[in-house]
Amino acid sequence: MAEGGGLLLTVGRGSSPQVTDAAGDDFVTIRSSNPAARFEVEKDWGQWTGFITRQTLNFRLRGTSLKKGDTVTIRYGDTSKGSKGVKLQPASNDQVFFPIHLDMEGKGFPMTPPWPSVVVLGAAEIQYVNAVAPSVVRTGESFALAVRSEDRVKNLSSATTPEYQVLLNNQPLKNISAGSPAMNVLAGLKIDKPGVYRFQIRSADGKLSGQSNPILVEDNPSNRIYWGETHGHSGFSEGYGSADGYFRFGRDVARLDFLTLSEHDLWMDDFEWKTMQEATRRYLSPGKFTTILGYEWTGSNPIGGHHNVFFSSTEARRAPLQETVDLDELYKKLRSLHDPKEVLIIPHAHQSGDWNRNDADMERLAEIQSGHGTFEYFGNKYLQNGFEVGFVGASDNHNGHPGYSGMGNRQLGGLAAVMAPRNTSEEVFKGLRNRMTYATTGERIILDVDLNGVKMGQRQAGANERKLRARVHGTEPIDTIDVIKNGKVVYSRRYLETRIQPRVWVQVKLEAPAEVFNGHKNPRQARIWRGLD
Numbered sequence: 001m002a003e004g005g006g007l008l009l010t011v012g013r014g015s016s017p018q019v020t021d022a023a024g025d026d027f028v029t030i031r032s033s034n035p036a037a038r039f040e041v042e043k044d045w046g047q048w049t050g051f052i053t054r055q056t057l058n059f060r061l062r063g064t065s066l067k068k069g070d071t072v073t074i075r076y077g078d079t080s081k082g083s084k085g086v087k088l089q090p091a092s093n094d095q096v097f098f099p100i101h102l103d104m105e106g107k108g109f110p111m112t113p114p115w116p117s118v119v120v121l122g123a124a125e126i127q128y129v130n131a132v133a134p135s136v137v138r139t140g141e142s143f144a145l146a147v148r149s150e151d152r153v154k155n156l157s158s159a160t161t162p163e164y165q166v167l168l169n170n171q172p173l174k175n176i177s178a179g180s181p182a183m184n185v186l187a188g189l190k191i192d193k194p195g196v197y198r199f200q201i202r203s204a205d206g207k208l209s210g211q212s213n214p215i216l217v218e219d220n221p222s223n224r225i226y227w228g229e230t231h232g233h234s235g236f237s238e239g240y241g242s243a244d245g246y247f248r249f250g251r252d253v254a255r256l257d258f259l260t261l262s263e264h265d266l267w268m269d270d271f272e273w274k275t276m277q278e279a280t281r282r283y284l285s286p287g288k289f290t291t292i293l294g295y296e297w298t299g300s301n302p303i304g305g306h307h308n309v310f311f312s313s314t315e316a317r318r319a320p321l322q323e324t325v326d327l328d329e330l331y332k333k334l335r336s337l338h339d340p341k342e343v344l345i346i347p348h349a350h351q352s353g354d355w356n357r358n359d360a361d362m363e364r365l366a367e368i369q370s371g372h373g374t375f376e377y378f379g380n381k382y383l384q385n386g387f388e389v390g391f392v393g394a395s396d397n398h399n400g401h402p403g404y405s406g407m408g409n410r411q412l413g414g415l416a417a418v419m420a421p422r423n424t425s426e427e428v429f430k431g432l433r434n435r436m437t438y439a440t441t442g443e444r445i446i447l448d449v450d451l452n453g454v455k456m457g458q459r460q461a462g463a464n465e466r467k468l469r470a471r472v473h474g475t476e477p478i479d480t481i482d483v484i485k486n487g488k489v490v491y492s493r494r495y496l497e498t499r500i501q502p503r504v505w506v507q508v509k510l511e512a513p514a515e516v517f518n519g520h521k522n523p524r525q526a527r528i529w530r531g532l533d
Contacts (some may be wrong), residue, residue, distance in 0.1 A: 001047070001061055001065060001066040001067050001102070001104050001107050002061075002104065002106060003061055003062065003063070003065045003106075003120050003446050003474070004060060004061065004062075004105075005061050005102075005103050005104050005105055005106040006039070006042070006058060006059045006060040006061050006102075006106065006166070007030075007039075007058075007059050007100060007101065007102050007103065008056040008057070008059075008100070008101040008103070008110060009028065009056065009057045009058075009059075009074070009098075009099070009100060010055070010057075010098075010099040011055040011056060011057050012489055013301075016174055017076060018040050018057070019057065019058050020301070020398050021083075021455060022078075022081035022082060022083060023082035023083055023420040024083060024425070025077070025082060025083065025084060025085070025086070026076065026077055026086055026087055027077065027078050027081070027083040027270075027395035028057070028074065028075065028076055028077075028078065029070065029074075029075045029078040029080075030059055030074050030075075030123035030185040031067060031072070031073050032070060032071065032072050032073075033071040033072075033073075034067075034068050034070045035066060035231050036064040037061060037062075037063050037064050037066055037070070037464060038061075038062050038063050038131050038225070039059040039060065039061060039062070039072075039121065039384045039498040040059065040062050040063050040148070041057070041058065041059060042058050042059070042060045043058065044058055045260065051150070052149050052165075053161040056101075059093075060106070061106075063229045064330065068313045073160055073423045074100070075186070076098060076359045076499045077299050077516060078107060078160050079116060079304065080181070080492070081424075081495075082403065088118075088120055089120065089240070089399065090122055090153045090155075090407070090423075091120070091121045091153065091155065091240075091399035091400075091406060092120050092155040092401075093120045093240045093241045093245065093265065093401075094117050094154065094241050094242055094244075094245035094248075094398055094400065095116045095117045095119070095235060095240065095241045095242045095245060095398045095400075096117055096119070096120050096241075097116070097117045097235055097240060098116045098117065098118075099115050100113065100115060110119035113162075116447065117422065119296045121155075121158045122150070122151045122155030122156045122157045122158050122182070123152065123153075123155065123157065123158065123159075123160050124151075124157070124158045124159040125152065125157060126150065126153060126157045126159050126161065126208060126275075127150050127151060127152045127356075128149075128150040128151075128210065129147065129148065129150070129164065129201050129203065129207070129209065129210040130147075130148050130150070130157070130210040130212070131146065131148070131166075131199050131211070131212035131213075131215060132145070132146045132148070132212060132255040132444070133145045133146075133189075133208060133212050133215050134215065134243045134455075135213060135214070135215065135216060135224070135225040135227070135417075135444055135446055136188055136215075136216045136218065136223070136224045136225050136446075137191065137215060137216075137217055137218075137221075138217075138218065138220070138221055139191070139192060139193065139194055139217055139218065139219045139361055140190055140191075140192055140482065141190065142187075142188050142189065142190055143189055143190075144146060144185050144186060144187045144188075144189065145166070145185070145189055145199055145212065146184070146185050146255050147166070147176060147183075147184045147185075147201055148182065148183055148184075148253070149161045149163065149183075149184075149286045150182075150218070150406075151405070152404035152485065152526070153407040154404070154407055156173060156182040156183055156253060156404060157182045158178055158182070160177060160178070160294070160362055161176075161179060161180050161181070161182060161322070162178050162203045162204060162205060162207075162208070163175060163176065163177060163178040163182075163203065163204040164176040164180075164201050164202065164208075165202045165203075165206070166186070166199060166200075166203070167199065167200040167201075168197060168198075168199055168200075169197055169198060170200060170237075173199075174186070178204075180420045183193045183252065183253060184507075191215070191217045191401045193217070193524075194217050194218055194219055194504075195217055195218070195410070196214050196215065196216055196446075196473050197214070197215045197217060197360070198211055198212050198213070198214055198215065199211065199212035199215075200212075203224060208449050211475070212474055212475045213443070213445075214343035214444075214445075214473040214474070214475065216446055217353075219418045220249060221404075222361070222421065223419040223421055223447060224419070224420060224421065224422070224423070225404070225416075225417050225418070225419055225422060225444075226257035226258055226290075226418045226419075226420055226423055226428060226431075227256055227257050227258075227415050227416070227417055228256050228258035228260075228290075228403070228416050228418060228428070228442055229250060229254070229256055229258075229259050229260065229308070229310055229394060229395060229402040229415070229416070230254075230256055230260050230262065230292075230294070230308060230346060230367070230394045230416050231260075231262050231296070231346075231348065231370065231394030231396050232246065232250075232260075232261065232262060232394070232395055232396065232398075232403070233261075233262070233263055233264070233368060233396070233397065233398045233400075234261060234398050235400070236261075236267075236268060236272050236275075236276070237263045237264040237266075237267045237268060238261040238264070238308065238398065238401065239294070239397075239398035239399065240398065240399055240400050241399070241400025241423065242280065242400075243261060243275060243276060243279040245400050245462075246261050246400050246402060247259060247279060247282075247283040247291065248283075249400055249401055249402060249404075249413075250402040250403050251283065251289050252403070253401075253404060253406035254402060254403030255403075256289075256402065256403040257289065257290065257428075258289070258290035258291070258292060258404055258418070258423070258428045259274055259281070259283075259289075259290070259291055259292070259403070260280075260291070260292045260293070260294040260308075260310060261279065261294070261298045261380075262294045262295055262308045262533060263295055263296065264274065264295075264296050265295050265296065265297055265298055265318060265320035265322075266298040266320075266321050267390065270526050272396055273295070276293065276295070277293060277314050277315070279291075279389060280292070280314050283312050284425065286423075286424050286425070287423055287424065288423065289423070290423055290424060290425050290428045290432075290436070291425075292310050292311070292425065292428070293311045293313070293314045293316055294308055294309055294310035294311065295308070295309055295318055295320075296308050296309075297309055297319070297320070297321060297324070297330055298321050299324075299325075299326070299327060299330070299523055300349075301349070301351060301352060301520065302523065303325060303326045303327060304326060304327025304330070304353065304354045305327070305347060305348075305351055305352045305353040305354050305520075305522075306347070306348055306351040306353065307330065307346065307350075307353055307363075308344070308345070308346045308348065308367070309334065309343065309344075309346050310341075310344040310345075310346070310429070310432070311342060311343060311344075312341075312425070312426075312429050313342060313343040314344070316337075316343075317338075318336045318339060319333035322354050324412035326355075327354055327357055328344075328357065329379050331359040331362070331363075334362060335362075336474070337414060340362050341361070341433070342362035343479070344362060344364060344365065344429070344432055344433050345359065345362045345363040345364075346363070346365045346366065346367050346392065347363065347366055347367065348366075348367035348370060348375075348378075348396070349367065349368065349370075349372075349373075349375035349378035349514075350370065350373065350375070350396070350523065350524060352378065352516070352521065352522050352523070353366070353378075353523055354520055355363050355382045355385060355387075355520070356379070356385060356520065358382065358385070358387040358389075358470070362386065363387075363389070363465065364388070364390065364434075365390045365391065365392050365435065365437060366378060366379045366389045366390075366391060366392075366434055367391075367392055367393065367394050367414075367439075368374055368384050368392075368393065368413050369392075369393035369397040369413075369414035369416070369441055370393065370394050370395060370413060371395050371396050371397060371405055371411060371412070371413040371516050372396060373523070373530055374411075374441065374514070375523065376530035377515035377516070378511070379391050380487045381407055382438065382486075383486075383487070384484050384486075384487060387433070390433070390435030390436070390438075390456070391418055391437065391438060391439040392414075392416035392432075392437050392439050393413075393414025393415050393436075393439035393440050393441065393442070394413070394415075394416060395413030395415075395442075396409050396413070397412060397413060403415060404442075405442075407483065411441070412441060412442045413441075413442050414439055414440060414441055414442055415439070415440050415441075415442050415443075415444070416432075416437055416438075416439065417437060417438045417439075417440065417444075417445075417447070418431040418432055418436060418437050418487065419431055419436040419437070419455070419456075420436070421486055432459055434458070435456065435457025435458075436455065436456060437456075437457065438456070443474070444475065445474050445475060446472065446473040446474075447470070447471075447472065448470070448471040448472075449468070449469065449470045450473075451466060451467070451468050452466060452467055459507050465483065466482065469486045475497065477496055478495045478496070479494065479495060479496045480492060480493065480494050480495065480496075481493050484515075
């Protein structure tokens with residue numbers, strides 16, 4: 001490395017290296033084996049084009065050049081002057097990076113060597129236990145129940161698990177031995193009578209308890225409800241973790257039925273796209289776990305906003321932002337590369353898709369829920385413009401935790417429910433394109449709705465009389481059901497009402513709308529309310 005060269009450390013996700021407070025978290029020092037060499041902190045130089053290098057801590061080499069055989073040691077969380085060490089992200093991950101970029105000549109052209117990384121485990125504590133089961137099963141069909149022991153931010157715990165009692169509709173079923181895995185899968189379960197069931201989990205000491213999602217048992221279910229993630233990231237763009245870790249988490253921890261790794265095209269090269277294609281093929285397990293190839297078109301708000309793009313085939317060619325610098329160009333390029341029936345486009349709100357534009361053949365869903373917030377207005381904007389779209393929820397998680405974000409996001413995230421007869425790539429993709437979907441905030445709520453006998457997402461002939469039939473089974477008692485038509489609530493029913501006593505504790509919920517009223521803008525403002533004494 002020539003004198004005047006240097007290195008850059010990323011400031012932000014995960015650790016935030018700093019050099020101003022030797023007793024503070026993340027204090028970093030850099031030393032060379034060459035005693036004449038020193039690294040001085042300087043302002044930015046050069047042009048750093050990656051998302052992950054938008055904020056950097058920069059060091060220039062002074063005193064001498066470094067030659068072959070010289071070493072450089074970077075100490076993150078140097079404790080020699082009182083620092084407690086490195087403060088890492090609370091979310092577990094298989095590959096938390098420490099990004100380092102080298103400018104060997106000092107000309108502003110950084111090299112990217114293999115980044116060092118660490119594995120982050122869940123804490124050695126158990127604060128939550130919950131359970132996940134299929135939403136719909138056939139009477140007498142064998143299925144599995146996954147029991148998760150979690151730390152305070154809902155990672156899988158690294159502590160020794162206690163003994164658990166498993167109940168079905170509050171009737172004892174079986175026990176789980178102490179010391180079992182934090183993710184314990186009970187296979188071969190069967191329910192012999194139709195109905196709605198829930199599993200309860202209780203620790204033997206009574207300190208922990210949890211409940212599964214509702215399970216609808218039917219003799220001959222025409223459709224199943226499959227749960228998936230259409231918007232999540234790993235370390236390929238500005239997130240953390242490997243592609244393999246992302247798919248393993250979605251399949252084994254979040255217990256998803258289908259999953260897409262939707263990395264940003266702006267920071268993805270052809271090698272990474274090929275890697276994503278291969279990972280999508282490798283983790284596909286027909287009938288058990290569906291993977292769908294996709295990516296995030298990262299157009300800024302003025303040129304159309306962010307849109308996730310999905311393909312029915314893993315051999316598909318992407319149309320990245322570098323080749324399609326406007327939303328209309330994206331539509332045109334995808335049509336030139338593929339049959340529109342083999343493509344699905346889903347815009348989302350926090351870098352808002354342009355609700356004034358829509359390709360009816362490809363853009364058939366809108367993301368109205370994520371870790372960034374709840375954006376019901378966003379879907380309504382498309383409907384008000386006459387575009388036929390269904391709704392999905394997602395997380396936009398960047399910690400390699402698709403489908404189950406834990407406490408790391410602004411809110412827990414979201415899930416997409418798809419109704420399909422089988423969990424295969426063909427049927428799930430078809431269900432998505434046919435708008436047989438709904439969005440939740442992450443809870444696996446059973447929702448079954450039809451209008452004059454026609455299921456959601458489908459067209460039907462006009463009728464003078466319309467009958468809406470709905471069946472809802474929640475993960476907690478249902479408070480309110482609203483029916484919205486043309487953006488207005490046309491029917492509402494409260495299911496939970498309690499007479500207020502003279503002296504009582506109540507929970508007050510505040511909601512602030514995220515809707516954008518003027519133009520096509522991003523709903524990025526924060527509203528802080530501290531309450532009253």
